[in-house]
Amino acid sequence: xxxxxxxxxxxxxxxxxxxxxxxxxxxxLKFVKYLCFSSALHPEHFVNHDHCFNSDSxxxxxxxxxxxxxxLDQIHxxxxxxxxxxxxxxxxxxxxxxxxxxxxxxxxxxxDEFCYPDVFMWNAIIRSYSRNNMYRDTVEMYRWMRWTGxxxxxxxxxxxxxxxxxxxxxxxxxxxxGQIIKYGFGSDVFVQNGLVALYAKCGHIGVAKVVxxxxxxxxxxxxxxxxxxxxxxxxxxxxxRMFSQMRNNGVKPDWIALVSILRAYTDVDDLEQGRSIHGFxxxxxxxxxxxxxxxxxxxxxxxxxxxxxxxxxxxxKTTNVIMWNAMISGYAKNGHAEEAVNLxxxxxxxxIKPDSVTxxxxxxxxxxxxxxxxxxxMDDYVSKSNYGSDIFVNTSxxxxxxxxxxxxxxxxxxxxxxxxxxxxxxxxxxxxxxxGQGWEAINLYHVMKQAxxxxxxxxxxxxxxxxxxxxxxxxxxxxFHCMKDFEIVPRNEHYSCVVDLLGRAGYxxxxxxxxxxxxxxxxxxxxxxxxxxxxxxxxxxxxxYAANKLFSLDPYNTGHYVQLSNLYASSCLWDCVAHxxxxxxxxxxxxxxxxxxIEINGKLQAxxxxxxxxxxxxxxxxxxxxxxxxxxxxxxxxxxxxxxHDLNYEEKEENLxxxxxxxxxxxxxxxxxxxxxxRITKNLRACVNCHSAIKLISKLxxxxxxxxxxxxxxxxxDGLCSCGDYW
DNA sequence: ATAGGGTTAG
Numbered sequence: 001x002x003x004x005x006x007x008x009x010x011x012x013x014x015x016x017x018x019x020x021x022x023x024x025x026x027x028x029l030k031f032v033k034y035l036c037f038s039s040a041l042h043p044e045h046f047v048n049h050d051h052c053f054n055s056d057s058x059x060x061x062x063x064x065x066x067x068x069x070x071x072l073d074q075i076h077x078x079x080x081x082x083x084x085x086x087x088x089x090x091x092x093x094x095x096x097x098x099x100x101x102x103x104x105x106x107x108x109x110x111x112d113e114f115c116y117p118d119v120f121m122w123n124a125i126i127r128s129y130s131r132n133n134m135y136r137d138t139v140e141m142y143r144w145m146r147w148t149g150x151x152x153x154x155x156x157x158x159x160x161x162x163x164x165x166x167x168x169x170x171x172x173x174x175x176x177x178g179q180i181i182k183y184g185f186g187s188d189v190f191v192q193n194g195l196v197a198l199y200a201k202c203g204h205i206g207v208a209k210v211v212x213x214x215x216x217x218x219x220x221x222x223x224x225x226x227x228x229x230x231x232x233x234x235x236x237x238x239x240x241r242m243f244s245q246m247r248n249n250g251v252k253p254d255w256i257a258l259v260s261i262l263r264a265y266t267d268v269d270d271l272e273q274g275r276s277i278h279g280f281x282x283x284x285x286x287x288x289x290x291x292x293x294x295x296x297x298x299x300x301x302x303x304x305x306x307x308x309x310x311x312x313x314x315x316x317k318t319t320n321v322i323m324w325n326a327m328i329s330g331y332a333k334n335g336h337a338e339e340a341v342n343l344x345x346x347x348x349x350x351x352i353k354p355d356s357v358t359x360x361x362x363x364x365x366x367x368x369x370x371x372x373x374x375x376x377x378m379d380d381y382v383s384k385s386n387y388g389s390d391i392f393v394n395t396s397x398x399x400x401x402x403x404x405x406x407x408x409x410x411x412x413x414x415x416x417x418x419x420x421x422x423x424x425x426x427x428x429x430x431x432x433x434x435x436g437q438g439w440e441a442i443n444l445y446h447v448m449k450q451a452x453x454x455x456x457x458x459x460x461x462x463x464x465x466x467x468x469x470x471x472x473x474x475x476x477x478x479x480f481h482c483m484k485d486f487e488i489v490p491r492n493e494h495y496s497c498v499v500d501l502l503g504r505a506g507y508x509x510x511x512x513x514x515x516x517x518x519x520x521x522x523x524x525x526x527x528x529x530x531x532x533x534x535x536x537x538x539x540x541x542x543x544x545y546a547a548n549k550l551f552s553l554d555p556y557n558t559g560h561y562v563q564l565s566n567l568y569a570s571s572c573l574w575d576c577v578a579h580x581x582x583x584x585x586x587x588x589x590x591x592x593x594x595x596x597x598i599e600i601n602g603k604l605q606a607x608x609x610x611x612x613x614x615x616x617x618x619x620x621x622x623x624x625x626x627x628x629x630x631x632x633x634x635x636x637x638x639x640x641x642x643x644x645h646d647l648n649y650e651e652k653e654e655n656l657x658x659x660x661x662x663x664x665x666x667x668x669x670x671x672x673x674x675x676x677x678x679r680i681t682k683n684l685r686a687c688v689n690c691h692s693a694i695k696l697i698s699k700l701x702x703x704x705x706x707x708x709x710x711x712x713x714x715x716x717x718d719g720l721c722s723c724g725d726y727w
Numbered sequence: 728a729t730a731g732g733g734t735t736a737g
Contacts, residue, residue, distance in 0.1 A: 193728070194728095196728090197728065219728090220728080221728045222728085223728090224728040224729080225728050226728095227728090228728065228729070254728095255729085256728055256729050257728080257729090258729095259728095259729045259730060260728075260729065260730095262730085263729085263730075266730095290730090291729055291730055292729095292730085293730090294729095294730045294731075295729085295730050295731095296730095297730085297731095298730065298731065320730090321731080322730050322731045323730080323731080324731085325730085325731035325732080326730070326731050327731090328731085329731060329732075330731090355731085356732080356733095357731050357732050358731080360731095360732065360733060361731080361732080363733085364733085390733090391733075392732075392733040393733070394733080395733040395734060396733050396734085397733090398733090398734085399733075399734060421733095422734085423733060423734050424733080424734075425734090426734045426735085427733075427734040428734090429734090430734060430735075431734095456734095457735085458734055458735050459734085461734090461735050461736070462734075462735075464736080465735090465736060465737090468736080468737090491735095492736090493735060493736055494736090496736055496737080497736060497737095500736070500737070525736055525737075526736095528736080528737060529736075529737065532737065559737080563737095685737085710737080711736085711737055712737095
């Protein structure tokens with residue numbers, strides 16, 4: 001029998017294979033083990049004499065059971081010795097085996113040594129590159145294959161299409177699509193599914209739908225591709241419609257379809273629908289599927305139920321970086337910035353390697369925390385990581401530094417990036433705007449254009465806000481009209497910036513006229529901007545009009561009620577103020593409590609109004625009183641009347657000088673060396689009274705005081721504020 | 728075919 005094995009010709013036929021009994025797995029493993037330790041190979045020693053089999057299936061089993069490159073290497077040697085190195089079946093299997101072990105160079109070496117590769121061999125090498133994320137090479141091999149005259153088949157295209165998808169190369173995709181039709185795979189469902197996914201990922205969801213509609217026979221993969229296509233293109237409603245169509249067609253969703261549909265609900269924050277999918281998951285007994293657990297975590301986290309999300313997260317006890325990302329970004333997106341940062345630190349301490357998405361989420365969270373010290377730590381971490389030159393991470397860093405109060409550091413990150421795209425430029429422009437440096441923003445915009453980068457819609461939001469924060473009415477107005485030069489269609493966000501710009505500068509009539517001319521339905525943001533302008537200029541009738549629009553568009557947003565109440569208060573209409581309070585109570589709305597955070601030696605300290613809980617409370621309040629005396633000496637008169645009834649600000653019974661930002665200032669003054677800059681973050685907008693007081697304090701104590709409020713930064717110095725009292 | 732994803736008003 002042993003001689004039979006060795007006498008089999010290198011060109012073993014398929015027929016022989018079919019009749020061959022299966023080799024017991026334990027036996028094969030034993031042989032593989034032997035291969036590792038023995039240089040003298042005599043497979044005949046291991047032949048089970050009760051069975052008869054051929055060398056093809058024997059070697060095929062060996063290859064399938066190989067777990068290391070050296071196994072493959074020895075099998076290859078053996079094939080050469082046996083004269084089997086031209087056996088297409090075995091060599092192709094060897095190439096596939098190598099690529100499955102990630103040995104892509106070895107796979108290529110085997111491929112190159114093979115003289116006349118057939119379509120199977122070509123598919124194997126194309127698959128190797130595709131599976132190992134080497135998409136340029138995938139396409140290159142495909143080109144070469146066609147050049148050598150080998151016709152691609154239905155197995156070639158899915159890998160090539162995967163490569164096109166990852167390369168996001170629409171032009172190339174169209175060419176490949178043409179070839180698919182030419183070679184006659186226009187109705188191959190595998191190939192067509194690949195096309196659906198490809199066009200969807202490239203953002204051409206319309207084309208994807210055309211391909212999908214042209215499918216004669218649709219599999220679950222076809223449906224999932226089109227659903228996730230819509231979900232990824234921000235068309236959640238369409239995705240959901242396709243999902244119900246799929247079910248109407250009697251196709252039972254599998255876990256991948258459920259993951260895709262959950263993503264759509266996650267994008268639109270639809271808690272109820274997402275919950276029903278959760279129920280569906282349980283009904284189908286799929287609640288242990290890791291990817292679904294991750295999707296559910298991301299879904300609940302995004303919808304703000306971070307506790308529910310955390311329970312999934314804890315339950316899974318995984319080192320899967322995507323799960324960690326879902327949780328960290330979920331925290332970051334829902335105002336749980338510190339939890340996000342803590343989880344990031346914990347992740348690092350457990351030696352789970354963050355990827356670029358983790359780092360972006362952590363940087364995003366740090367931006368919200370607002371601590372410059374943490375920001376610098378993050379920057380430091382990034383520069384030591386593999387993501388020091390990642391454009392996405394660097395853009396987040398710019399945003400983070402700007403939001404943590406240092407536009408200079410933001411600029412430093414900006415300058416060290418040589419390849420800047422429009423998003424990075426926009427982030428920097430936005431940063432200048434946040435700090436009231438309107439002209440810097442505009443200048444940077446011109447530099448950007450000179451660098452050949454075209455602005456996008458977000459760039460203009462940045463520019464228009466920068467103009468708002470600096471009172472550059474004329475410039476803002478002109479920039480708004482420049483948008484059409486770049487074929488950017490203004491959205492509600494742009495219109496509201498313009499309304500804000502006009503309204504804040506007192507052009508209420510113009511703002512109204514402008515709103516009437518908006519070609520789309522004015523949204524919450526537009527009416528909100530008008531209402532806040534009305535509040536500044538005490539224009540009650542117009543304000544009420546805007547407020548009513550807001551109440552019908554967005555009835556459960558506390559902010560609108562507070563604004564209207566403030567408007568009434570500023571006009572001393574106390575009955576109306578009381579009426580708004582009643583309205584709020586009826587709707588079960590509460591005003592947000594104000595608090596301020598100051599960072600001393602890297603430690604964050606939060607204060608609410610009249611806060612006496614700090615161990616140094618006595619010293620803090622002594623300092624407050626000292627400040628109050630000095631303010632009176634220089635003639636400061638508190639602006640009390642409306643502020644006392646202002647729902648935005650803290651309890652009216654309290655002394656104005658006990659507002660949280662004032663306490664934070666006092667604490668900062670007694671805890672730091674003379675001349676140190678104070679950095680304070682407030683959750684609400686700066687109060688008029690405290691704003692004037694802090695301006696004076698900055699002069700009296702010769703300190704720079706930087707306050708981040710809910711909207712922007714105030715740099716107080718020498719009795720002035722960078723906002724020019726314009727906020 | 729799949730989960731996490733840089734800049735967005737007040």
